Amino acid sequence: MATTKRKPPKTWSLLGDVKRRPSTYEVTAAKFNYHFRREPAPFEMDPAAPINLWYLANREGSPFNVEDWEGFRDPARMTYSDYVTVQHDRETYLDAVIDHHEAADSVTGLDPAWVEALTRIAVPLRFPLHILQMTALYVAQMAPSAYIINCSNFQAADEMRRVQRLAYLTKMLANAHGDAIAETATARSPWEEDAAWQPMRRMLEKMLAVYDWGQAFAVLDLVVKPTIDELVNVQLAALAERNGDDLLAQLLAEFHLDAQRSKDWTIALAQYALASDPALADTLREWVDEWIPAVDETAEAWAALLATAPNALPSGQVVEAAGRARAELLAACGL
Amino acid sequence: MPRLSRSEWYDLTRDMNWDLSYVSEDEAFPPVLSNSFGVPAHDWWVWDEPYKITYTEYVHNQAGKDAGVYSVNNVLNRSHIFDNLEPGWKAAVIAHYGAIAVAEYQAGIGEARMGRFGRAAAWRNMATFGTLDETRHGQLQTYIPYQALAKEPRLDWAHKAYHTNEWGIIAARHLFDDMFTANDAVSTAIQLTFTFETGFTNLQFLGMAADAMKAGDFDFGALIASIQTDEARHAQQGEPTIKVLVKAGKADVAQNLLDRMFWRAWKIFALLTGLSMDYYTPVENRTHSFKEFMEEFINKQFIDTFRDFGLEKPWYWDQLLNEMNWVHHAYHIGVYFWRPTVWWNPVAGVSPAEREWLEEKYPGWNESFGKYWDVMGDNVRNGHPELTLPETFPMVCNSCQVPVCTPAGYAAGYLDSPLPHILDFEGRRYTFCSEPCQWVFEQDPEQFKGHLSIIDRFLGGVIQPATIPGALEYMGLSPEECGVDGTDYAWAGPVIPAEKSA
Ligand SMILES: [Fe+2]
Ligand SMILES: [Fe+2]
Numbered sequence: 059m060a061t062t063k064r065k066p067p068k069t070w071s072l073l074g075d076v077k078r079r080p081s082t083y084e085v086t087a088a089k090f091n092y093h094f095r096r097e098p099a100p101f102e103m104d105p106a107a108p109i110n111l112w113y114l115a116n117r118e119g120s121p122f123n124v125e126d127w128e129g130f131r132d133p134a135r136m137t138y139s140d141y142v143t144v145q146h147d148r149e150t151y152l153d154a155v156i157d158h159h160e161a162a163d164s165v166t167g168l169d170p171a172w173v174e175a176l177t178r179i180a181v182p183l184r185f186p187l188h189i190l191q192m193t194a195l196y197v198a199q200m201a202p203s204a205y206i207i208n209c210s211n212f213q214a215a216d217e218m219r220r221v222q223r224l225a226y227l228t229k230m231l232a233n234a235h236g237d238a239i240a241e242t243a244t245a246r247s248p249w250e251e252d253a254a255w256q257p258m259r260r261m262l263e264k265m266l267a268v269y270d271w272g273q274a275f276a277v278l279d280l281v282v283k284p285t286i287d288e289l290v291n292v293q294l295a296a297l298a299e300r301n302g303d304d305l306l307a308q309l310l311a312e313f314h315l316d317a318q319r320s321k322d323w324t325i326a327l328a329q330y331a332l333a334s335d336p337a338l339a340d341t342l343r344e345w346v347d348e349w350i351p352a353v354d355e356t357a358e359a360w361a362a363l364l365a366t367a368p369n370a371l372p373s374g375q376v377v378e379a380a381g382r383a384r385a386e387l388l389a390a391c392g393l
Numbered sequence: 394m395p396r397l398s399r400s401e402w403y404d405l406t407r408d409m410n411w412d413l414s415y416v417s418e419d420e421a422f423p424p425v426l427s428n429s430f431g432v433p434a435h436d437w438w439v440w441d442e443p444y445k446i447t448y449t450e451y452v453h454n455q456a457g458k459d460a461g462v463y464s465v466n467n468v469l470n471r472s473h474i475f476d477n478l479e480p481g482w483k484a485a486v487i488a489h490y491g492a493i494a495v496a497e498y499q500a501g502i503g504e505a506r507m508g509r510f511g512r513a514a515a516w517r518n519m520a521t522f523g524t525l526d527e528t529r530h531g532q533l534q535t536y537i538p539y540q541a542l543a544k545e546p547r548l549d550w551a552h553k554a555y556h557t558n559e560w561g562i563i564a565a566r567h568l569f570d571d572m573f574t575a576n577d578a579v580s581t582a583i584q585l586t587f588t589f590e591t592g593f594t595n596l597q598f599l600g601m602a603a604d605a606m607k608a609g610d611f612d613f614g615a616l617i618a619s620i621q622t623d624e625a626r627h628a629q630q631g632e633p634t635i636k637v638l639v640k641a642g643k644a645d646v647a648q649n650l651l652d653r654m655f656w657r658a659w660k661i662f663a664l665l666t667g668l669s670m671d672y673y674t675p676v677e678n679r680t681h682s683f684k685e686f687m688e689e690f691i692n693k694q695f696i697d698t699f700r701d702f703g704l705e706k707p708w709y710w711d712q713l714l715n716e717m718n719w720v721h722h723a724y725h726i727g728v729y730f731w732r733p734t735v736w737w738n739p740v741a742g743v744s745p746a747e748r749e750w751l752e753e754k755y756p757g758w759n760e761s762f763g764k765y766w767d768v769m770g771d772n773v774r775n776g777h778p779e780l781t782l783p784e785t786f787p788m789v790c791n792s793c794q795v796p797v798c799t800p801a802g803y804a805a806g807y808l809d810s811p812l813p814h815i816l817d818f819e820g821r822r823y824t825f826c827s828e829p830c831q832w833v834f835e836q837d838p839e840q841f842k843g844h845l846s847i848i849d850r851f852l853g854g855v856i857q858p859a860t861i862p863g864a865l866e867y868m869g870l871s872p873e874e875c876g877v878d879g880t881d882y883a884w885a886g887p888v889i890p891a892e893k894s895a
Binding site for chain 2: 101150157191192193198199214222229245246264
């Protein structure tokens, strides 16, 4: 039998002569993205095929590039298996949270004025949060290495998780307080029409049209998502607590763990890029600055919406907190 | 467990369809990444996945499935099972990992494309799961061969293959890039999930899972059976996409996308699965012939599936049925003969018992393909195995990127002419193995026309030096990686001592 007789390899040959034995996380991600900077074009098609040109312009041609993206690591070092295992536990926990509130029938006991506020504030959220999911998948499909792709894919899945739990909550509210709460129009009409939602919708629709991969990363992960995460996961949670809505507050606190994981890899990626090329700070900063007016406007409109709820938070706190969350993230990135 | 059943709230997880106000539809869904084929935005909103699942269900199911596959691997790893596999099965498994592992990970990019550019929220959610699934498949199918890398260095190709220009990988990349990495979201739903996953991965995965169990490779069997359960779920994105197109009067669009990818997938499956099923899998473990599998899964089950949606079988059906008799036999001879150009060790699979099986499954095999093996067997028995090795390269099809085998099809009585199909287009001459391959090219020349096949590169000076060793180096095959006969010529019988044969 022609068994190949060679010195047993230490690891994948493409990883070179490694000093340390690569981890499972590394051997299932390193150099998976074979088409990045491939010659003569990313894909095995006509080098001038439209989609080759798209990638050449928006990925290889992005100002946000370093010599070697393969050195970046997700601080959480998550494989697929890690991700579903961790989230399996977290979802088990959320199931228990919901069990508890269903047993106590706590949604029925909510103050009708708060329910009315939730209908205007929390119910339409599945639209903007879905756009965060979409954009994370854009960043993923354009990112130069599998290490980055995986982070952004898991982030997209986290956004879907948040949308789905809010959908469940919406149905609970509808069962207790009227079917209309669960009608699509109850969410879509304000999203499409109410003045309070338009700054956010404008910002997110425009974000959908950002196609440079680095810019899409910067706009989503450095500006838009951290702002929305603060407004939703933290500020809305605080408001829920003031209104005795522990269920919503607990759900949002859970989503904030996901958001923290996203922040961790975002900071790590920015730091990695800046360490490779300090001039990229200007590139990122320029993109960030361009979007700050839109997020500020969004935060103000959202704060005004929160102010219409009973037991409203002190005015100014919401906008300030959103600004602070963003500034902290940018500072951590070295921007 | 939360009290509300999935059906009570599921619609609220997927009704996030709205009218854009601040950017145009083309700005948010550029045609190069999301071709609507003229179907109005609202008509996509009825997109309804047949298989429903929530995020919670997904992570619960998948965590359990992964724990299962990884634990099987850990047990088997200690038992050194890879050492005990038959050489033919090893060839099949090593070929599979090289061609499939990283490609599956890349299918995640196609899923992410649908997750971003799919034209309904329900679809984007299903594609988000699909993205995760393909991440899983890429990682599992590299992790498992990695565990056996020290025992079998050829498993390096599970990771390395897509970075090379090995000819089979060029063909696979050309197929898969066209199918998902370099495709728009709507076409991807029909070409990746419907045509390829619903149609063909059944063949590869169910067929090989059954054969793996019989060959005693429980590791591989458990792995691909588990993968197939994910494929069966996310493959269902094609069906609602077809329904939307058909309802909008665009059945011709869906039919065209299907026909193009069906043929392309057939060619690569004949190469990969055809050889595995009819030559590499030990004969006593074979459940079906490749042709029988095609007839059962593709020709019966899959046709019924698309007939249900008002689509018809592709126009080239007779040519497909014709090729099912011979093309993979020709490929097998080619791969064996040009074995230094592949990363696995091909086995001939033509011992007397195997020839009997082939003759039974493909009446006339001995008289047609068997003759080539008679000559190669004589050369081996006469002590001249080097005569079973190549000195030149064959022509390669500018569509499927697989060597043109029309002379073998002609010699076996299945074709009227041994000549390839030729197209002169915008000042360049293209060669095709078959009429459907030429037709595929002509459907979208912008995608293909500037591409160089490996032979174009060889003749055009891209490959230097233009010799066999130069080409092998270009293909990423070091001398020790080049494939050799997987059984050390045991199939040919004992070498005749020199004095007697002289
Ligand atoms: Fe897959
Ligand atoms: Fe062809």
